[in-house]
Amino acid sequence: MNEKALNTLEFTKIKQLVKEYAASELGTKRINKMEPSTSFEEVVQLQDETDEAATVLRIKGGMPLGGIFDIRPHVKRTQIGGSLSPFELVKIASTIRASKTIRNFIEKLIDDEEISLPILENKKEAMAVLTHLEHLIYDAIDENGEILDSASADLRSIRQKIRSSESRIREKLESTIRSKNAQTMLSDAIITIRNDRYVIPVKQEYRGHYGGIVHDQSSSGQTVFVEPEAIVNFNNQLREQRLKEQEEIERILLELSLAVSAEAYDLLLTTDVLGDIDFMFSKAKYGRSIKATKPEVNDRGIIHLNKARHPLLPMEEAVANDIFLGEDFTAIVITGPNTGGKTVTLKTIGLCTLMAQAGLPLPVLDGSKIAVFESVWADIGDEQSIEQSLSTFSSHMVNIVKILQQADSGSLVLFDELGAGTDPQEGAALAISILDEVHSKGSRVVATTHYPELKAYGYNRDGVVNASVEFDVNTLSPTYRLLIGVPGRSNAFDISKRLGLGEHVIAHAKTFVGTDSKAVESMIASLETSRKSAEQDYEDAHDYLKDAQNLHKDMQKQMSEFWDKRDDMYEKARQKANSLVEQAKREAEEVLSDLRKLRLEKNADVKEHELIDARKRLEEAAPSPSAKNKKTAAKKPSSRVLEPGDEVQVLTFGQRGILLDKISEKEWSVQIGILKMKVEEKDLEFKKAEKKAEPKPLATVKGKEYHVGLELDLRGERFENALMKVDKYIDDALLAGYPRVSIIHGKGTGALRSGVQEKLKSHRSVKKVRLGESGEGGSGVTVVEFK
Known part of the structure; x- marks a missing residue:
């Protein structure tokens, strides 16, 4: 890409805006190198990376990118035998810890949210597990870069001796500054340090009283800082112990640097991956700030x-x-x-x-x-x-x-x-x-x-x-x-x-x-008038569509209320009828009891079978089950010999299906919607035979009087047209009696998928909406189950 076009179109300003969202120096360096690619495959990959990061931002709000440093110069220095400082080692340990946090975050996100993040998952797998090196560093150095006593047994022993020597020196000096002459001879009753040695401030005229060594004097010359002769040997010992401490610290740092060098390849690879992730999320955060979408x-x-x-x-x-x-x-x-x-x-x-x-x-x-x-x-x-x-x-x-x-x-x-x-x-x-x-x-x-x-x-x-x-x-x-x-x-x-x-x-x-100019201006004016008229017509049509959609929703709501109210009234009527029949039965039993008694007492000519017939007629007068129960009531199987391709009613489930082939003398393989299952012949009732010799494919299974496919393909449709097609398709599928259907909308930006799922969730007859499994089309397909 030529540099002049990048400058003319102000692409550099875009890079500056993206850098504001970088979480680390690694991300900033990657953004500085960001250039438009001319490879179609690479551009698709870059867009997919940004889209995955945007998905994480939408679901979780962000990625934990704290604690990442550009440790590549430090790691490369260990490869040539260099020793790192405590702060450089802490940066390495912090970066390792950050990579572990990011790995766990990605793994938990994929497991909990059940979403596909192939790019981030690959980057997670590429990051090495270096927990042992992290612990090795943090066991020796704290997060402020201080070497801990626990770094080695020798260091702990040396520091204990240092603390003991310092304690003895302080005791001697404190006894000196508390003596009866101290108030006269000392400028101040304090213990201080000059040239890494403990001293006391003595007035100039008394400098020879304490003997020892003069290390410094005040700017006025009135005070000299004296190391009393009594503690010179103690200060010498302390000096030797501190030199040993420094030698041990350098040994520890070299040992840790060698451990870093041993993991140099994995550290450099992990650092590059962390830079990639920071770069991905910087672009996605910038996109979110300007309400951008993936093209x-x-x-x-x-x-x-x-x-x-x-x-x-x-x-x-x-x-x-x-x-x-x-x-x-x-x-x-x-x-x-x-x-x-x-x-x-x-x-x-x-x-x-x-x-x-x-x-x-x-x-x-x-x-x-x-x-x-x-x-x-x-x-x-x-x-x-x-x-x-x-x-x-x-x-x-x-x-x-x-x-x-x-x-x-x-x-x-x-x-x-x-x-x-x-x-x-x-x-x-x-x-x-x-x-x-x-x-x-x-x-x-x-x-x-x-x-x-x-x-x-x-x-x-x-x-x-x-x-x-x-x-x-x-x-x-x-x-x-x-x-x-x-x-x-x-x-x-x-x-x-x-x-x-x-x-x-x-x-x-x-x-x-000129005449030509006038004609052109007249033509342009006419075009503008036509355009405005077309825009007005489009707006009117859009308003009509919205009104029709609102009316459709109101009708759906009213129909839902009607069916609910109808079912409720049927149930109340059935209960009332049952109550009346029960009352009539009780009264009839009393009458029958009286008739029997009368027959015994008066020898009345009333036969027992006549009493039984009367009771039977009374029982038959009871109301039949509701229409809803009739649908699931068992029916006698048809006496017709069943053949592959026949349409049958599966009595156990109350659903229609197509016979595929006979498994055994008593079992058939039946296609019910998108399901294929084994059903006993006694649970099948013949409805009608297929006109063709071979069974129809799944996409044209016949249900009731409607011919409708088990899938609706919306790829390439405009958003509003797609939603209208979903509406009609769901109605057709319900009329066909399908228990479940699939709607193919593709992956794309996810806008169509979100719109389709939002519409389905508000439908009164939809029981469940989910994305397809890996064998069903994944996130490019929505599976709908009906009530």
């Missing part, structure tokens, strides 16, 4: 940015635009007045391309596409060079010549104010010729110009489209909205009129405008 990357030169914002402009100020290039047309010519936003649009396209190729998410809506280009060329801004004695036009032309020499079919070329800085007629002619040349090379081209001659350029060339930035004549200000397909319109007459210029002056000016 779909392609190598076909297609750019499709939905509501793209310039990433360096404040979000509340930047105007979002839809930008399309590379499918129906490969060149865009943006015309319109100055300060209308043409250059911002140009930079938005270029900077978003560079960011995507560096693995950064883009400030666009879901579903956006971006192409990977082998080179990006930009001729933008004031190119005047005083040092080279070049005018603006000459500087632009030097840059354009270089572009024409090197641009090809894998290039994105951006021209700002093409042909400006010279005679308008010649400039317009040059602009058309340059555009033709770059367009003929197969490059993707976006150019801005204020020459009216280029307004007709898009109508005379295949693969070229006109565009403009909208200007509000009422407010005399640009709206910064990009209008693809509509060339820029001159607003000079309208603006002059609103500012108070006389009608006769404007009318006189119009007489100097």
Whole structure:
């Protein structure tokens, strides 16, 4: 990628913003080296890395990246025999501990959340387990870089002797400063240290009283710091012990450095992996700060940015635009007045391309596409060079010549104010010729110009489209909205009129405008009117759709309430009927009892079987079970001989299925929805035979009177259309009696998956919603189970 385009499009500023989110020096160094890649596979990998980090941020809020240091220089020094300082060793131990924390975090995240993070999982596996080295260092050095007594037995013994010697020296000096003459002879009754030896402050006139050695004196000369003769030998012993302590510390540090050297390869590899992880999360955090999304990357030169914002402009100020290039047309010519936003649009396209190729998410809506280009060329801004004695036009032309020499079919070329800085007629002619040349090379081209001659350029060339930035004549200000397909319109007459210029002056000016120019302006005005009408129609249609969706939800809610109320009324009626029958039975039993008694007493001609028949008729008068219970009531199997391909009712489950083949004399293999199971023949009831000799595939299993597949494929659908299809499909699947279906939405950015799952969870007939298992399509498929 050429350096000039990176500077012109301000990619360096993006890097500075990303560096603010780095957690360590490793991440900062990686961001400093960040450049757009020209390899399609590498760009896809970089985007996937950032997307995984964004997933972790969304679920957990962050990654524990504290305690990471760039230990590579220290490790390399141990490889050539160098000894490390305590602080350098502590940095190594801290980095090892941080890698262990990150490994555990990733492992727990994958296990608990049941999400797929293949890139982070691979990086986790690449980090070495160096707990033994971490413990070795922390057992000898604390986190402040102090060598601990426990570092070795010799060091502990030496330090005990040092403390004992210091104690004896202090005792002798304290007895000296507490003596009766001390108040007279000493400047202050304190013990201090000079040249690593214990001394007392003595007044100048009494310096010879204590003997010993003078080590220092005050700035006034009135006080000298004397090491009394009585403690000289003790100070000498203390000095020797401290030298031994330093020797032992150096031995310990060398030993630890050798241990680091033995693990140098694993330490360097782990450090590189930690830098990768910090880099991934720096990009993801930056993306979150600008509300960016992952684009779909392609190598076909297609750019499709939905509501793209310039990433360096404040979000509340930047105007979002839809930008399309590379499918129906490969060149865009943006015309319109100055300060209308043409250059911002140009930079938005270029900077978003560079960011995507560096693995950064883009400030666009879901579903956006971006192409990977082998080179990006930009001729933008004031190119005047005083040092080279070049005018603006000459500087632009030097840059354009270089572009024409090197641009090809894998290039994105951006021209700002093409042909400006010279005679308008010649400039317009040059602009058309340059555009033709770059367009003929197969490059993707976006150019801005204020020459009216280029307004007709898009109508005379295949693969070229006109565009403009909208200007509000009422407010005399640009709206910064990009209008693809509509060339820029001159607003000079309208603006002059609103500012108070006389009608006769404007009318006189119009007489100097050519017929062709008037026709073009009239055509542009007509296009703008048509566009506004189309936008209004779209908004109205969108409002109607929202109203229909709300109505559909209300109908669903009312139907749900109706069925619940109906079932409740059926149950109450059944209970009431049962109560009445029970009461009638009791009364009938009493009557029968009286009849028997009468027969015995009066010899009445009432037969026993007549009494039994009467009771039976009474029992048959009881109400039958509710419709809901009838569905699960056992039915007698059909006497027809069953054959593969027959549609049957599985009585045990109350579901319909298709006979696949006979396993044994008593068992059949039956396909019920997406399930295949063994069922005894006595639990099967024939419904009807298949028309074809072979059984239908699973996707066309027939349920009730509906033919509906067991899967719904939404890949490639627009978001709103997809949700409408889900609505209809769920209704069809319910009517077909399926217990479970699958909805294929693909992985992508996850927006469609989230929308589908949110809609399904609110459906009254849905029991459970889950992502597919590894054999079912993983996170690209949602499995729905019905109640």
